[in-house]
Structure formats: structure tokens, C-alpha cells
Amino acid sequence: MDKFEKLQGIAAPMPLVNIDTDMIIPKVHLKSIKRTGFGKNLFDEMRFNRDGTEIADFVLNKPQYRNAEILVAGDNFGCGSSREHAPWAIADFGIKCVVSTSFADIFFNNCFKNGILPVVLPQEQVDLLMEDAERGANARMTVDLEAQEITTSEGEVIAFEVDAFKKHCLLQGLDDIGLTMEKVSAIDTFEAKDSAARPWV
Amino acid sequence: MSPKTLYDKIWDAHVAHEAEDGTCLLYIDRHLVHEVTSPQAFEGLRMTGRTVRAPEKTIAVPDHNVPTTLDRAKGIDNEESRIQVEALDTNAKEFGIHYYPVSDVRQGIVHIVGPEQGWTLPGMTVVCGDSHTATHGAFGALAHGIGTSEVEHVLATQTLIQKKSKNMKVEITGKLKPGVTAKDITMAVIGETGTAGGTGYVIEYCGEAIRDLSMEGRMTVCNMAIEGGARAGLIAPDQTTYDYVKGRPHAPKAGAYEQAVENWKTLFTDEGAHFDKVVTLKGEDIQPCVTWGTSPEDVLPITATVPAPEDFEGGKVDAVKRSLDYMGLTPGQKLSDVEIDTVFIGSCTNGRIEDMRAVAEVVKGKKIKDGMRAMIVPGSGLVRAQAEEEGLAEIFEAAGFEWRLAGCSMCLAMNPDQLAENERCASTSNRNFEGRQGYKGRTHLVSPGMAAAAALTGRLTDVRDLM
Numbered sequence: 001m002d003k004f005e006k007l008q009g010i011a012a013p014m015p016l017v018n019i020d021t022d023m024i025i026p027k028v029h030l031k032s033i034k035r036t037g038f039g040k041n042l043f044d045e046m047r048f049n050r051d052g053t054e055i056a057d058f059v060l061n062k063p064q065y066r067n068a069e070i071l072v073a074g075d076n077f078g079c080g081s082s083r084e085h086a087p088w089a090i091a092d093f094g095i096k097c098v099v100s101t102s103f104a105d106i107f108f109n110n111c112f113k114n115g116i117l118p119v120v121l122p123q124e125q126v127d128l129l130m131e132d133a134e135r136g137a138n139a140r141m142t143v144d145l146e147a148q149e150i151t152t153s154e155g156e157v158i159a160f161e162v163d164a165f166k167k168h169c170l171l172q173g174l175d176d177i178g179l180t181m182e183k184v185s186a187i188d189t190f191e192a193k194d195s196a197a198r199p200w201v
Numbered sequence: 202m203s204p205k206t207l208y209d210k211i212w213d214a215h216v217a218h219e220a221e222d223g224t225c226l227l228y229i230d231r232h233l234v235h236e237v238t239s240p241q242a243f244e245g246l247r248m249t250g251r252t253v254r255a256p257e258k259t260i261a262v263p264d265h266n267v268p269t270t271l272d273r274a275k276g277i278d279n280e281e282s283r284i285q286v287e288a289l290d291t292n293a294k295e296f297g298i299h300y301y302p303v304s305d306v307r308q309g310i311v312h313i314v315g316p317e318q319g320w321t322l323p324g325m326t327v328v329c330g331d332s333h334t335a336t337h338g339a340f341g342a343l344a345h346g347i348g349t350s351e352v353e354h355v356l357a358t359q360t361l362i363q364k365k366s367k368n369m370k371v372e373i374t375g376k377l378k379p380g381v382t383a384k385d386i387t388m389a390v391i392g393e394t395g396t397a398g399g400t401g402y403v404i405e406y407c408g409e410a411i412r413d414l415s416m417e418g419r420m421t422v423c424n425m426a427i428e429g430g431a432r433a434g435l436i437a438p439d440q441t442t443y444d445y446v447k448g449r450p451h452a453p454k455a456g457a458y459e460q461a462v463e464n465w466k467t468l469f470t471d472e473g474a475h476f477d478k479v480v481t482l483k484g485e486d487i488q489p490c491v492t493w494g495t496s497p498e499d500v501l502p503i504t505a506t507v508p509a510p511e512d513f514e515g516g517k518v519d520a521v522k523r524s525l526d527y528m529g530l531t532p533g534q535k536l537s538d539v540e541i542d543t544v545f546i547g548s549c550t551n552g553r554i555e556d557m558r559a560v561a562e563v564v565k566g567k568k569i570k571d572g573m574r575a576m577i578v579p580g581s582g583l584v585r586a587q588a589e590e591e592g593l594a595e596i597f598e599a600a601g602f603e604w605r606l607a608g609c610s611m612c613l614a615m616n617p618d619q620l621a622e623n624e625r626c627a628s629t630s631n632r633n634f635e636g637r638q639g640y641k642g643r644t645h646l647v648s649p650g651m652a653a654a655a656a657l658t659g660r661l662t663d664v665r666d667l668m
Contacts, residue, residue: 031281
């Protein structure tokens, strides 16, 4: 996994609440057996007409947001299906950070496995960032994971919380499985003890 | 010892390692796998030279992509779908995991097959690369969906890196009124809490109305815990649970079974245990429900009218405008006047034998409305066989329903079972998202009885009017 470096980029506003993973990547695009190439279908039904032409007023089709690397979104972003194709599509498009008041649990976890930083902030601060994002391409935000701060284009600094372990993994680009494998003896011990206690499992 | 919730107990019994910051390695007892969210995980194992740590605890079944038409033995037409199912065939064989191929009568939706075969047992941790894994919580198992990276993690290590969620209690007191079902309970709860109301929590459902439910009904309730945003939903096991489990192919056999039941009897929330959030609904207040919008929280009783955007606050105002436009509904319109083109009965929410019986009870001796497209897709080959044995299939076919083979089908429409643009469906599934059942398709979530009633009248209908 790529390390999450300090990010300075354009933020696209998506104020709609409850954006679900079916919207992020519709099921017709889940049929690949690979992890790559999903970016072209990110937000497919909101972004394209059936004939493949772009829907002009969708935010990521507007010239100022085509290279967005940050998404400022409405409440409960990423709800619904567990499909990791959703963060794969987001990352493949080039978005590395999503800000919202809340995220669905599975999507939130999936982001960290793919080098994407989901940032949870209170409504007033999301509103402030949404406003900043609406200024377009000249309004570049900075996301500093190490310092746990987002700086708006006007220099206002917003602090955010992030789980220390998840932060460490993102900053270092660590592979979870490799980390867990280092604790294999704890798993062995648990398994031996548990299979004696619950032999039917 | 301080009193514990059911969730606390299952959690504590599965922590294989805990770091100083509370990050845990949670041991996983059962890992269910389907064809859509697993190929990249198996590929990851191959690329890193890793193996499946506990193949005997890993069960795979293709369900999302499989055709449900009677001619499916001829194969899958869509090349990408076929490749996904073939990849699962290959991966199951190569890594030596339990497998129910499309040709096996036991094949079906993974969340129906697991319990049916006795893989899901009380007190277990169960995961699957599918959000509706919450279903298995009905057994008092801690069960939740995971992403594909986590599927690979569980395959390789039989654990998940987790932090504990908070405890939430959802109590349904008293008795349900006639015509009101488990589906209405779970929808009413989401209507009350919203789709993010459970975020950060594991829900324990309790109360007399929950106790009174069969295992099938409890699975329906827990299935939609994820639609309320919860990591998992749980129901404490009791005699209903033990009786359901007993004798299933992979349930503990005589001797071991008795030992297991003794253990399962300890799986309840202690008196005085702390819940971080409590929601209580009266069973008798719950009515047959229907969704009107494009989020599962957009729930109202069938007797209600379509709301207006002004009835809401904040970001929901614009979301409701968008929903009503998408759904082609007008504020003030009676929900029972909304005309339906299609009825879908099935899914991991409502594809079990009890659901089939509920439909048969409503449609017996009647005909679906002329021009109505109505399909019943049993949740597994064994549900199908049982429905045929009980004479239900004959009732469905005589009424004009298509009686299909098992799979996820139109719940997510990855196979050919899809809505056309602007087609409107009364569906027993779990999600009414935009495009969920087909591009620009319109979904109204309902119980099986309500779906059956809609098939007969051609509009959203209060099932109590037909009883």
C-alpha cells in the first residue's frame, strides 16, 4: 500500500447525505476479478448518461474538480454494501481523502486498507470545508495526517481525530496481514485453548 | 465481575491479542465466501505465497451472479459473471475450503446456506465479504460484513484487526398485531433510528416481540441491522435457537451438542449491564411498513402518505427532493395508491421457508394482477425443495408467479434479474438505493405478505385488507 503523504489538493463538494456504495460503484462494475481499473466507473450513474456521455453538472465532471483529490461529503458516506470496489474506485480516480460528519463502518475500515484517509468532523466544520470546496480549483486544501490537521484555502486550521494504529499504518503504508503474521503465536495459543473449551466450533 | 452484555461476552471470548491502545486481533470461527468479493483476496494469497489458515472453518458458495432461471444448468451467459463463478470454483478447490457449487441442491444465498447447514452457531464470530452477514446475529453470533482486504486477512490469519464497538439495545415490547412481521420490526427500527443511528454500535435486539419470533424471523431482523448502520445485530440464543440448530449437518452431534448448549446458555446480557444507547418500540404500535424513498430510513406505515421535503431538516431536505424525483412520487399521495409493475420475493432478508409460507397464505387460490411481473426466488435449493414438498410452489405457479432457482437475484440485480428504467417494484429485499435493482428502477421495500398483496392488486397494499 502507498504511504499517505501530506496532501495538498482540490476538494470536490458532494453535500448529498447517505451516498451509498451502490452510487459510488454500481454493481454492473463489480464483475472484475482485479483490484484496479474501477476509477473510470466511480459514481457511474451520477456521472454518465447511459450512452456514456458525461452529465455536465455532476461535480467531478466540472472542469475545476476533474482532478480533485479530496471529497467533502454529506452525512453517512459509504453506507450499504461492503464492496471494497468503492474505495478501489475512489483511490483509482485519484481521491485520497474523504471528509464527512459520519461514515458507514465497513466503508470506513475499507478506506484505510487502500491508502484513503476518511476524516470525521462535526457538522459546522464540514460545512466550512464544504464552502471552501465550493470555491473550486483555486481553493486547495491541505491534509496533514501526521499533524492531524486540515488547512482550508484561507489558512483556517481544523484538527481531526484518527485512530493511532490506523494512522501509523497509513503513514507507513503497512500491510495488515504482515503485521498480524508477527503475532501468529498469539493466534496459535488462542486456537489451542479455544478448541479445548469449544470443541464443536 | 461487572455485568456484561451479550456482545461483551462474545467479544471477550474471541480476543486472541490485545495491544495497549485497545486494537485487538479477534478470532474468527466461521468465514463465509462468495464470488464477488473474494477473487482479489485469493489472488492476494497467491501473490504472497500465503495459504488459508483454517480451511475447515471457511465455506464458499456462489450466489450474487448466478442465474435463477430453470435452465441455468446450461451455464452463465455473461462472460464476466461466469469468470467470477469459475474463479470461486477454482479457489475453493485449490485452497481446500467447503464448497456448494451452483449444481448442488444446497447452493443458495450464503446467509441462508450458513445457518441451514449448521455452520452458524451461537457464540461464534462469523464474517463474510458481504454486509448482510449481520443475518447470523440471529443465533447470538457476532456476525458482520468485511471488505475484500479483510477477507484476505481472515483467510490468511483467521483473525480480524478490530476495535470494540459500543453497545446498543433495541427492545421491542409486547406482541405484534396480525399482519405485522419481523420485516416490519426491522424497518420500523430503521425508520426510528435512521441509517446512521447504529453507526459505531453492535445492536442487541430483545423484548417479547423478538423472543416470539422464529429463527427465520430473527434472521430477517438482524439482516437489516446493517441498514441501520450497526456493525452487527444480535439476539440472545434460547430454546428456539437450540431447536433450530439441532441435527443440522454441521451442528454439533449428540454429546457435543449437549456440551454446546450448556455453553450457549451463558450467552445473555447480564442484569445491570450497560448499554450506551437504548431504543424501545412497542410491538403493538408497529404497522406493516413500506419505503417511499431511496434510503432504508425512508419508512412509513402503508396507511401513510408520501412526505414532502419540507417535512425534513438539514441535508435530508435535498436528499428527499432527489428521492421523490427518482421515485416519481408526489408529496401527499397515498402510499396505497402507488401502482406497481413488478414484485420480487426473495433475498437473504426474506428468502426462507417461513417467507414462502407467508406469501402462499396471501395468494392461495388467487391470481396476480394482469400484466404483473412477479417472481419468487427461494434463498436456497433446500428452501425450494421444501416449498415444493409443502405444496407452496403449486400455489405460487397457479397464482401466476415465476418460481425460480436460488440466488441473490433482483435484490442487487447482478444477474439478469433486473428492473427496467422507471419500473416500480414491491420487493422483500433490503435496499431501495438508486439503481439497486436495475438502472433507474424504483424499489419499495416490504414484507413478504405485503409483496404478495401488491402482486394481487397491482399497487402497494395493506396486507391486512386481504386477511
